[in-house]
Amino acid sequence: KIVFEDVYKRYKIGKVDVNALNGISLTINKGEFVCIAGPSGSGKTTLLNLIGCLDSSTTGNIYFDDYNITNAKEKVLEKIRKEKIGFIFQSFNLIETLNVFENIEYPSIGKKVNKKELYERIENFLKEIEITELKKRFPNELSGGQKQRVAIARAFVNQPQIILADEPTANLDSATANKVISLMKRINKEQNTSLIFSTHDYEIMNMADRIIRIHDGKVKGEEIKNG
Amino acid sequence: KIVFEDVYKRYKIGKVDVNALNGISLTINKGEFVCIAGPSGSGKTTLLNLIGCLDSSTTGNIYFDDYNITNAKEKVLEKIRKEKIGFIFQSFNLIETLNVFENIEYPSIGKKVNKKELYERIENFLKEIEITELKKRFPNELSGGQKQRVAIARAFVNQPQIILADEPTANLDSATANKVISLMKRINKEQNTSLIFSTHDYEIMNMADRIIRIHDGKVKGEEIKNG
């Protein structure tokens, strides 16, 4: 469960203050599929970065599973990121020196996992999102949408509590996007994984439980989809 | 005018050949607005890279304004790129050490242009796509969609003959995308600038004169929109 209490994220550019987040209060419950929608520059990536403990607020409080993480130490934040959250970034962030399989395996490095089960899980994801034949390739040998699907598989393979995805289908054609989103929705229901996505894609929004609309760093509205 | 005659682009990965382009023949006429549509991995970026003289075919011939550029020297290709083509890349390719204004100005560096007219043109683009207040920012101080719009303005400001755009609205919300595409369409008509876009966006496809559908590196169909 995620709670934001009047959160501001302010950047200083020269003498000007830019409020990327401008007094955000919200609650996201475990197992929910929430879409964050809004125009370019409205604060979606910033919001996801704060939920994901990748950045901190300027003011306001953030709670993760009832624990106040607003001023938590980096070690605490890192533990949450590694153990509880899977990320799909707007720019994919694949590691150029690792192949597809190794990129997907990477979040599990250092964890006590059953290797056989892990590799089976990876193979299943590769197959479901149709990138099995790409598994030995390196990121510079992939198309944009292929990289995006690798980033998607990597986010899920560690079975996190929460998936944070920043425009996860922006580079995918409609048929591929539908396959990917259906897979995600199924994981959401079977494993009670929370999905928090920013998106401009109406088809994703239609699949969500709830849409939170933001504009100029504020929540402007909310819509329950499957109540 | 662009002509492809049975063009193949083949990569070798280990012992395996991958045909990114698999026998493409096509003609694109001056002033046309053409969309290249197809699923992820179908060859769109590869095709755009060859049209844009950023890469070369494995086999087959490519003509630019009736000149065979298939085996042209790098100096010739560079001249075409600098003087005739504006690019909007899938990953934006902004220069991190230049601010927004400088990034947009950059393609004009070294050309004999009237500075006053150039700066006026830049200011007009900034205003039309609503990024005026961002002009002193650096790329790491921008959202994904803001970067995309900077890349768009940069492509147009030099008044090229052809704009090549690889999914130019992938990171934009619908309203912003419509503004941008309307601007592009207007330039297409007023200046007879050819627009060659890859896209998954049906609204862009609807605005094009023609859609070329590719799949597994082959042309699979074509649709005249505004005949």
Ligand SMILES: Nc1ncnc2c1ncn2[C@@H]1O[C@H](COP(=O)(O)OP(=O)(O)OP(=O)(O)O)[C@@H](O)[C@H]1O
């Ligand atoms: N540098 C490369 N080395 C090896 N294979 C490549 C390379 N670039 C592209 N490919 C392969 O060629 C095919 C076409 O790639 P391309 O980037 O043109 O696809 P695309 O249609 O742009 O896809 P997307 O919609 O995902 O961006 C893909 O299967 C891709 O994996």
Ligand SMILES: Nc1ncnc2c1ncn2[C@@H]1O[C@H](COP(=O)(O)OP(=O)(O)OP(=O)(O)O)[C@@H](O)[C@H]1O
């Ligand atoms: N590092 C930064 N420094 C300064 N300003 C920033 C920074 N990151 C974001 N901003 C600004 O904060 C605002 C919100 O940015 P954010 O990236 O969250 O938007 P977004 O909703 O994700 O947009 P998009 O849909 O274009 O990706 C924007 O105006 C942006 O320019």
Ligand SMILES: [Mg+2]
């Ligand atoms: Mg963003």
Ligand SMILES: [Mg+2]
């Ligand atoms: Mg591509």
